[in-house]
Amino acid sequence: MSEALLYSFRRCPYAMRARLALRYSGVAVRIVEVSLKAKPAEMLALSPKGTVPVLSVGGQVIDESLAIMQWALAQHDPDDWLLQNEPAALALIAENDQDFKHHLNRYKYAERYPEHPMEHYRAEGEVFLQKLEILLAGRSYLLAEHLSLADVALAPFVRQFAHVDREWFASTPYIRLQTWLQRFLESPLFVAVMAKP
Template identity: 65%
Template sequence: MSALLYSFRRCPYAMRARMAVAYSGAEVELVEVSLKAKPPEMLERSPKGTVPVLVLDDQVLEQSLDIMRWALAQNDPDDWSMTCDSPAQQQIAELIAENDSTFKTDLDRYKYAVRYPEFSQEHYRAQGEVFLSKLEVLLRDRDCLLTHHLTLADIALAPFVRQFCGVDPEWFWQSPYPRLQGWLQRFLDSELFKKAMVKHKTL
C-alpha cells in the first residue's frame, strides 16, 4: 500500500504536514477529506477523526509534527532539522511548543471571540501579540526565525501566523511587526506553500 496523507486544505496542522511532505519529495498520496463526512477508511485507521493522518505500511501517524519529522527523515536537503546543532533543535522544539499551546489558544479566542464573551476580541488579539512580538525580535537580523535558512520552526509556525493574520488582515498588515510581515509574505509567496495549497478532489 502506498502512503496516504489524509488532509484538510485550510487546517494549519494539515498545512504544515503537507509542506514537509512536499519539501521532502516523499511519495505520498494526498487525500482531501470533508470534515462533515470523514472517510470510513480513515476513521478505521485513526478513530480520533482529526487531520492530518499519515497511513504507512507499518504505522499510522496522527500528529502533524510526527508527520513532519517522518518526512524530514526521508529527505531533508536544506537541513530544516538542524541535525548538527543541538541548541537550535531545542529552540525549534520550544517555539513549536509555545505556538501549539499558548499561541494556539490565543488565536482560537481571537478568531472565535464571540464564543468567549468574557473579554473583547481586541483583548484576545493583544494576548496573541505577545508571541508575535517574540517572533519579530527573532527576525530582527535575519529572514528566518532561527538561522538564515528555513527550519522546521518556520514551517510549523507559519500556518498559524497566517491564520492570525486572516482574522483581521487590515490590522495585521498595519501592525508594528514589519519583519514578521515580511516573513509571512515570503511564506505566502513561496512555491512550497503554493504547491501545498493546490486543491484536490474531496472524498
C-alpha cells in the same frame, strides 16, 4: 516503501504543515481531502480521534502533524530544516501549539468566548508575534539563515492570525514578521501544497 496516504483538509494549519514537509522531503504521497462534516470511515479506523492530518505509510499510522513532519524529514532533509535537531525549534513549536493556538482560537472565534472582547484575545496572541519579530531581527528566518522546521510549523498559524483582520495586521509594527509571512505565502512550496485538488 509503499505509497504514503495522507488524510488532509486544505485549510487546516496542522494539515498544511504536514503537506509542506512531505512535499519538501520528496515523499510520494496520495492526499485524500477530507470533509470535516463527513469524515471517511477508513480514516477513523486508522485514527479514531478523527482529526487531520493522518499519515498511513508502510503499516505505520502517524496522526500528529509535528510527528508527520519529523518522519518526512527523517526520510530526506536536503536543506537541513531540522537544524541538527536544534532544541529551540521544538520549544518554539510547543509554544505555538499550546499558548498561541489557544489565543488564536479565541481571537478568531471571539463570539464563542464572550467573556472578553476580540481585542483582548488578539493582545494575548500578540505576545507571541512580538517574540517572533525579535527572532527575525538579525535574519530572514526564525532560527537560521534559511527555512527550517520552526518556520514551516508556525507559518500556517501566523497566517491564520493575520487573516482574522488583515488591515490590523498590516498596520502593526511587526514589519519583519509581515515580510517573513509574505515570503512564505509566495513560496513555490506553499503555493503547491495549497493548490486545490
